[in-house]
Amino acid sequence: MTQMAATRDAYGTTLVELGExxxxxxxxxxxxxxxxxxxxxxxxxxxxxxxxxxxxxxxxGTAAGLAAAGKIPFVSTFAIFAAGRAWEQIRQxxxxxxxxxxxxxxxxxxxxxEDGASHQSVEDIAIMRAIPNMTVIVPADAVETAAAVRAVxxxxxxxxxxxxxxxxxxxFDDSYRFEIGKGTVLVQGSDLTFVTTGLMTAQAxxxxxxxxxxxxxxxxxxxxxxxxxxxxxxxDAALETGAIxxxxxxxxxxxxxxxxxxxxxxxxxxxxxRVGVNDRFGTSGKAEELLKYFGLTHEGLxxxxxxxxxxxxxx
Amino acid sequence: MHRELIPTLEEKARNLRVSIIKTLHRSQSGxxxxxxxxxxxxxxxxxxxxxxxxxxxxxxxxxxxxLCKGHAAPAQYVALAEAGYFPKEDLMMLRRxxxxxxxxxxxxxTPGVDVCTGSLGQGLSQACGIALGLRLDGGDRxxxxxxxxxxxxxxxxWEAAMSAAHFRLDNLCxxxxxxxxxxxxxxxxxxGVEPLGDKFRAFGWHVIEIDGHDLxxxxxxxxxxxxxKMKPTMIIARxxxxxxxxxxxxxxxxxxxxxxxxxxxxxxxxxxCGE
Numbered sequence: 001m002t003q004m005a006a007t008r009d010a011y012g013t014t015l016v017e018l019g020e021x022x023x024x025x026x027x028x029x030x031x032x033x034x035x036x037x038x039x040x041x042x043x044x045x046x047x048x049x050x051x052x053x054x055x056x057x058x059x060x061g062t063a064a065g066l067a068a069a070g071k072i073p074f075v076s077t078f079a080i081f082a083a084g085r086a087w088e089q090i091r092q093x094x095x096x097x098x099x100x101x102x103x104x105x106x107x108x109x110x111x112x113x114e115d116g117a118s119h120q121s122v123e124d125i126a127i128m129r130a131i132p133n134m135t136v137i138v139p140a141d142a143v144e145t146a147a148a149v150r151a152v153x154x155x156x157x158x159x160x161x162x163x164x165x166x167x168x169x170x171x172f173d174d175s176y177r178f179e180i181g182k183g184t185v186l187v188q189g190s191d192l193t194f195v196t197t198g199l200m201t202a203q204a205x206x207x208x209x210x211x212x213x214x215x216x217x218x219x220x221x222x223x224x225x226x227x228x229x230x231x232x233x234x235x236d237a238a239l240e241t242g243a244i245x246x247x248x249x250x251x252x253x254x255x256x257x258x259x260x261x262x263x264x265x266x267x268x269x270x271x272x273x274r275v276g277v278n279d280r281f282g283t284s285g286k287a288e289e290l291l292k293y294f295g296l297t298h299e300g301l302x303x304x305x306x307x308x309x310x311x312x313x314x315x
Numbered sequence: 316m317h318r319e320l321i322p323t324l325e326e327k328a329r330n331l332r333v334s335i336i337k338t339l340h341r342s343q344s345g346x347x348x349x350x351x352x353x354x355x356x357x358x359x360x361x362x363x364x365x366x367x368x369x370x371x372x373x374x375x376x377x378x379x380x381x382l383c384k385g386h387a388a389p390a391q392y393v394a395l396a397e398a399g400y401f402p403k404e405d406l407m408m409l410r411r412x413x414x415x416x417x418x419x420x421x422x423x424x425t426p427g428v429d430v431c432t433g434s435l436g437q438g439l440s441q442a443c444g445i446a447l448g449l450r451l452d453g454g455d456r457x458x459x460x461x462x463x464x465x466x467x468x469x470x471x472x473w474e475a476a477m478s479a480a481h482f483r484l485d486n487l488c489x490x491x492x493x494x495x496x497x498x499x500x501x502x503x504x505x506x507g508v509e510p511l512g513d514k515f516r517a518f519g520w521h522v523i524e525i526d527g528h529d530l531x532x533x534x535x536x537x538x539x540x541x542x543x544k545m546k547p548t549m550i551i552a553r554x555x556x557x558x559x560x561x562x563x564x565x566x567x568x569x570x571x572x573x574x575x576x577x578x579x580x581x582x583x584x585x586x587x588c589g590e
Contacts, residue, residue: 026448048451050482052478053477053481055474057470057474058443058475058478061440061441062440062444062475063444064440064441065442065443065446065448066444066447068429068441068444068448069379069445070448070452071448071451073444089440089471092431092434092437093440093441096421097421097422097430
């Protein structure tokens with residue numbers, strides 16, 4: 001039985017550990033500390049936690065000021081309110097000065113569920129990726145999240161670390177070493193490569209296993225860091241397998257699929273199919289229902305694999 | 316209060332006005348009116364109130380200054396150059412490609428600039444964050460934030476105003492350079508922000524209203540703000556846009572217009588230089 005854990009839970013507990021280790025770590029939230037799990041830090045270090053109320057623009061600016069005073073601020077709310085509401089504050093007050101601010105939203109993507117489109121951020125990776133100086137990371141599971149939270153705390157500069165609401169399968173074990181900007185080949189393969197991020201990587205592992213049974217050898221390249229993109233592993237995948245399927249819990253516009261398309265078009269034109277939310281808003285429903293509804297499943301990836309292989313074969 | 320300092324600071328402010336005019340005439344790009352309205356407030360900070368070390372810009376014990384109305388960068392730049400943060404010749408490169416003097420303040424490039432500003436409404440939030448951070452570390456370091464009155468139309472300012480009072484940031488002193496004008500005309504006609512004193516009092520601030528060109532009142536306000544406990548202080552400084560150059564004064568048209576070749580000698584004459 002696969003172990004299940006939410007990335008936001010790993011975030012909350014790791015933040016408390018960081019708080020113990022480093023007095024410069026401070027945390028800001030916008031009235032969602034119970035959901036984002038920063039409440040754990042608030043309880044342990046009340047003097048270093050700032051509930052900014054429902055005012056995300058000011059929260060991001062305040063975090064930039066705390067960084068200017070030598071602190072390491074972690075800023076949390078839902079992804080749509082961090083990246084969306086406070087985009088220009090992130091650009092001007094955080095990224096432009098290279099402020100040491102860690103923006104760590106939870107509730108990215110459609111697995112927000114019942115709250116519906118207003119709360120489901122499917123554009124945040126694209127708009128964060130467009131900002132110079134920004135690093136964008138989407139961990140696949142709780143183990144990688146804990147490692148990534150530690151890595152971004154040690155990294156000097158702005159980071160957008162996108163987490164989710166729901167429990168997801170734990171695919172990494174404690175031996176896993178996370179490095180910002182480095183991808184991980186989880187399964188070797190020669191016919192095509194699944195290039196995935198976030199919760200879609202677990203789906204890619206299932207898809208690769210099932211495709212193997214019908215004689216298709218699929219590589220799985222997990223890219224937790226979407227910016228900067230790991231061009232080496234991506235180029236290997238393009239040249240060695242000749243077909244790419246991207247998968248992300250995000251719009252197919254501008255996110256991982258967009259980044260990979262840009263890279264391949266310039267470096268190694270390769271048949272590509274992007275699996276993601278097909279340029280539309282989310283909708284209400286249970287998280288698991290929504291993943292199926294939007295095709296963010298291993299079945300969706302397998303179907304895309306067959307399509308990309310047809311195009312590869314036609315070349 | 317150091318009454319004897321006032322004539323010296325007045326002379327300093329006059330010289331900095333001259334420097335602003337020459338700098339903006341050279342660059343032929345930048346914001347004249349709001350730099351001249353703010354320069355007395357900035358002069359008092361850099362040459363009396365702020366604890367800072369121009370030879371050691373990153374000195375940990377320094378007070379902080381945030382120019383929220385980043386378009387008045389020329390006023391901050393001439394003060395920094397006068398204080399010795401960088402050579403005065405650098406001012407002649409304002410807004411040029413490759414210059415460390417960007418159109419709006421850039422903390423990565425200009426010695427003495429702590430915060431990137433220029434997008435209105437974001438500075439006060441950053442000042443609040445610095446004030447929170449300095450308070451966590453203890454000590455008596457203070458933060459000064461200079462805003463424009465047109466800038467107060469930005470909603471984020473009021474989010475920040477709310478939080479500064481909520482967190483009882485008595486190490487924060489904000490100043491409004493209330494010159495009454497913005498790009499398109501009078502603030503009162505574009506989108507009124509008054510009554511400013513009542514608004515900030517209602518938000519939980521200690522409010523002081525002064526003449527923003529009277530250095531005695533300015534120094535007294537900064538000194539008084541430092542004694543206020545459990546509340547941030549807002550100094551509402553009534554100013555004249557373009558102050559010191561008669562034909563620029565109170566003219567919205569000179570918000571983002573620089574002195575022409577023909578205007579330069581007349582402007583310097585107004586400031587007591589030349590013919």
